[in-house]
Amino acid sequence: MKSSVFLILICFLLGLWQEPEIASARQLDIFKSAKPFSIHFLFSGRIPNIxxxxxxxxxxxxxxxKEEEGRLKTLExxxxxxxxxGYLHLIKRDEEEALNYLENKIRGNFxxxxxxxxxxxxxxxxxAKKASTAGDYPAAIQNLExxxxxxxxxxxxYPSSPYQVDLPRLMAEIEKQxxxxYFETKQFHMAWQFYRKALMREFVGNEAHQMVVHxxxxxxxxxxxxLEEALDIYTFLLDSYDDPQVESSxxxxxxxxxxxxxxxKLPVQALDLRLNRTESRSGSESKQTARKSPNNGYQHPHVQDFYAAVKQNDFPAIFDTAFRILSEYPGLFEARGVISKTNQMVFDFIQKGNEWEETIDRILHLYPPMELRRLAFLLWKNQYSTQAARVYSVILEEHPTEVESSHMALYFxxxxxEDLGNNDQALKFYQQLLQKYDYGDYVQSAEFKIPWVHxxxxxxxxxxxxFQAFLDRFNPRAPEYESNLLSAYNFVAASYYWLAQTQSALNKTDKSKITLRKLVELHPLNFYAMLARVELNMDALSFVKEELPSPxxxxxxxxxxEMGRKRLKRAEKLISIGFLEKGLNELAQVTHGSESNAFLHHLIELFLKAGxxxxxIALSWALSLRNNHDSLPSRLIETLFPEAFMEKARLEAExxxxxxxxxxxxxxxxxAFNPNAHSSANAMGLMQLIPQTAxxxxxxxxxPTPESEDLKNPSLNIKLxxxxxxxxxxxxxxNPVYALAAYNAGPNRVKKWREIRSSLGDIEFIESIPFNETRNYVKKVLRNFVIYKNLYEKKNFTSWEQILAIRMSPATSDN
Structure with a gap:
């Protein structure tokens, strides 16, 4: 004890003793995640997706x-x-060289x-696959283990690794192999051990794996x-899987x-019984239709009659039995699907060119309002306007106190x-709606429609x-503006534009210009603001300030x-070497920090580099919106409207x-340039093609005929x-107005819309498009087009006709 104290005293006097240091945060964070990593250490320009x-x-x-290796200085x-x-050699099928890089050259904290x-x-x-093919089973086993x-x-x-989710499946597959x-080399006990381990792995969609391992x-x-254990497993498999491989084995x-x-003395009859049952089931497949009950499982005779009539497309019988069921047995459990099926049959009946029948009216008066709305909208959406009007009229007659349905019925x-050219009658319904309701989905629409029709x-x-009264109500400085803006936004910008056109027609030129400038000021990125700039001879990107520095x-x-910093650092490093999808997945997990404009811009640039x-676009829009899309630096507008897939677009358009x-x-x-986009309507890929159209x-x-998944290929999707x-x-x-409307809603609809609105000019036609989605779609695509042309070609349109000129001259397209 004395000698130890004496040694410490000597070290202290000689200056050799030092107080133990407390580890700093920098030393604890071995990955230095608080320090950003440059994604351009290998590629100064575009980063390839390896x-x-x-x-x-x-x-x-x-x-x-390999040429870059000598230039790099840091271990990182x-x-x-x-x-x-290592990855490149792996996909080149040079696994030995891949392992050389992956096992021997990567060092330190990574x-x-x-x-x-x-x-x-x-x-x-x-x-292991190569060794197995060559018959070298020991080498195959060694590699798999x-x-x-x-x-x-x-x-x-690494419990937080994104690859954790796939590990049970991957390990189960290896254990099966x-x-x-081991089975092939007759080491049955080892084979048994690994098969049992493979069965213990739980993962989504493991049913087929479990069957094969069993x-x-x-x-x-x-x-x-x-044999007892084998018999038990085969019995279990026959009880669990209706599969020919199980049966044959x-x-x-x-x-x-x-x-x-x-x-x-094993219970062979258990297996016999199950195999006989399987054989019987298989042999009777061709008789399934005959074995079905003629009433399709329904017990009530009227319900049986209804579905029998549906099967025969016997419309009079369908409508008669539907009326009887709904009038006499409205609470019948088996009648739950009768209304929705009747709706479809009414639509089919009209679609076949039949005249409306009184029996349909009798049925509709028994409908609840929600089902009436569904049928009416189905008919209206498919251009059966007169028939839709009859259904909407039933709502007003039978359910005047059902606010949501009556509100919708009056608007439609x-x-x-309006579509039929009965403008006075249209105004009557719009005005009636506003007299009865001061809130609801269609109030702002009706308020816009009245001056529009006038x-x-x-x-x-x-x-x-x-128009002016409508705009006064939605004054952006009024306290209630924000709450009303969401439903009124599209009509506010439109009202400014059409007010200006109305003032111009009244020879109030100065007022018209003031209104257009107001439109440009309040809604700088709106379609109508683009048109206003054309009329005012303003630059299409007047809201972009070239002199402003990049954000x-x-x-x-x-x-x-801690995890946010780590994921951000991982994303930066993945993107820097071309693992773009993996980098995007990491970035998607960074959920904090977006309140800072400067950090948001860093995320925008990372997402852009990773494709x-x-x-x-979404983050750029959020950043732009913070300044009401005004006085934007050019870099921000470039990220809002990126030249994504431009080379492919140019190649196919030329x-x-x-x-x-x-x-x-x-x-x-x-x-939004997402190649994997898949809509609820089954549209696929960059240009959202329906598989049948493709x-x-x-x-x-x-x-070759493309499969649905093929449409996620950018080259093919853009080509088609x-x-x-x-x-x-x-x-x-x-004319891109009609072509774009047809791209969104279908050419047959657009042809009918043109017939109804033949007296309207192009811009008036856009505003009169019945579908909100299609109307906004056409506006936004044309808005995008104007911005792209100005941003990247410095093309400043001076007329609407120039915007419509979407064909390149031969000289231009050759360049």
């Missing part, structure tokens, strides 16, 4: 990366380069260690003459081992009469007053949290002399989408 390379692109990129940069090289382990495990699996060990280490060491290899396990028991087992099992009756009637003074970028923001255009910026304008609106266009081009757009332009005389 996960979507063509085979011919792999070797040149490997060569480029070299580790990233080696990770990328924030993407989990991804390195995934690639290393994949390389081992590929080596090493691959499994890596995944187990990953599972234990190991079981197969079959392998049964075969293993059989090989070891454990169980039957083969029974045929081969029947006598042995009988000798051991106004719309229908303007079409030539009652300009009245229209001017009513300040701040790569870190207080409040990101996450949808998020780029043969048709179509302006590629119109293609970009459409893609931006359709999918097949027709592909056939016209002599292309541009062809279809050109077809619609040709159909509608190269």
């Amino acid at each position: 996960e979507s390379l063509e085979s011919k692109e792999i070797e040149p990129l490997i060569k480029q990366f 940069e070299k580790n990233l380069l080696f990770l990328a090289l 924030i993407l260690q989990d991804l390195r382990m995934v690639f290393e495990s994949q390389a081992r699996i590929e080596l 090493e691959s499994l060990r890596i995944y187990l280490d990953l599972h234990r060491a 190991l079981g197969d290899l 079959l392998a396990l049964a075969k293993t028991y059989d090989s070891e003459h454990n 169980a039957r083969a087992f029974l045929d081969t081992r029947r006598q042995d099992m009988i000798n051991r 009756l106004g719309r229908i009469h 303007r079409l009637q030539g009652k300009l003074e009245q229209a001017e007053q009513e 300040e970028s701040q790569a870190r923001q207080p409040g990101l949290g 996450g255009y949808e998020k780029t 043969p048709y002399r179509l302006d590629p910026y119109l293609v970009l304008a459409l893609m931006r609106q359709e999918s 097949k027709r266009v592909a056939h016209s081009l002599g292309e 989408g541009v062809k279809y757009l050109n077809h619609l332009l040709e159909m509608f005389g190269d």
Whole structure:
């Protein structure tokens, strides 16, 4: 004890003793996640997506990366380069070289260690496949066991890794393969162990995996003459799966081992019973229709009669039985689907060209208001306006106190009469709506429609007053403006424009210009603001200030949290070496810090570099909105309207002399440049093609018939989408207004709309489009087109006719 104290005293006097240091935050954060990482350490310009390379692109990129190795100075940069090289050699099928980089060259604390382990495990699996094919089972087993060990280490060491979700499936697949290899080498006990482990792994969609492993396990028991266990598994499989592979395997087992099992007094009859039941079920498939009850499972005779009439398309019987069920048995449990089926049959009846029948009216008077609304809207949406009006009238007659339904009925009756040219009757319904209701989905629409119809009637003074009154109500400085803005926004901008047009028609030129300037000031990115700038001879991008510096970028923001900082650092590093999708997935997990404009801009630039255009546009819009889209730096407008997929758009548009910026304008609106976009209407990809439309266009081009998933391929989607757009332009005389409306709502609808509105000019036609979605779609695509042309070609339109000129001159398209 004394000697220890004496030694410490000597060290202190000699200056050798130092107080132990408290570890700083910088030392604890081994990944330095608080410090941003430059995504341009390898690529100064566009970063290639190394996960979507063509085979011919792999070797040149490997060569480029190897040349960069000597230039890199930090361990951080070299580790990233080696990770990328390991991956490139892996997809080149050179697994030995891939492992050289992944196992031997990456050193130190590496924030993407989990991804390195995934690639290393994949390389081992590929080596195992090659060894197995060559008959070298020991080498195959060794590689698979090493691959499994890596995944187990990953599972234990990196609980927050995004690859955790796939690990149970990946490990189960390896364990199944190991079981197969041990079975092949007759090491049945080892095979049994790995099959049992594979069965213990739980993951989504593992039913097919479980079946295959159970079959392998049964075969293993059989090989070891454990017939009781094999019998049990086959019995379990027949109870659990209706699958021909299960049936054939169980039957083969029974045929081969029947006598042995009988000798051991095993319950063979259990398997016999199940196989006989399966055979009986299989043999009766062709008789399924005959075996069905003639009443389709319904017990009530009137319900039976109704569905029998539906099956025969016997419309009189359908309507008669529907009336009887709804009038006499409205609470019948079996009658729950009668109304929705009747709605469909009414629509089919009208669609076949039949005249409306009195029996339909009798049924409608028994309908609840919600079902009446559904039927009326179905008819109206498909251009059966007169029939829709009858249904909406029933709502007003039978359910005048049902506010939501009556409110909707009044508006659509106004719309229908407006479309039919009965403007006085249309005004009557719009005015009646406003007299009865001061709130609801269609109040603002009706308030806009009244001056709109008066303007079409030539009652300009009245229209001017009513447009102005509408705008006064939605004064942006009024306290209630924000709460009303969401439903009124589109009509506010439209009201400013049409008020200006009305004032111009009344020779109030100065007032008209003042109104247009107000429109530009309050709604700088609106379609009508673009038109106002054309009329005022203003620059289309007057809200963009070239002299403003690019938004300040701040790569870190207080409040990101430990995991937020780590995910951001991972994203930066993944993007820097071309793992763009993986980088986007990490960025999507960064949920804090967006209140800072500078940090938001950093995220925007990261998403843009990674090709996450949808998020780029959304964040840019949020940042722009904070300044009411006014006085924006040019860099921000470029991220709002990126030149995504421009090379492909130009390549496909050139043969048709179509302006590629119109293609970009459409893609931006359709999918926000998300190749994987999939709408509720089953539209797919960048240009949101319906698979059936895509097949027709592909056939016209002599292309193979695409599957739905093929439409997520940007090159194919743009090729087919541009062809279809050109077809619609040709159909509608190269007028993009009608072609774009047809792209969204279908050409047949647009033809009918044109017939109804033949007296209207292009811009009036846009405002009169019945569908809100289509009306706003046409406006936004044309708005996008004007901005793209001005932003990237410095094209300043001076007339509406120039905007419509979407064909390139031969000289221009050749350049």
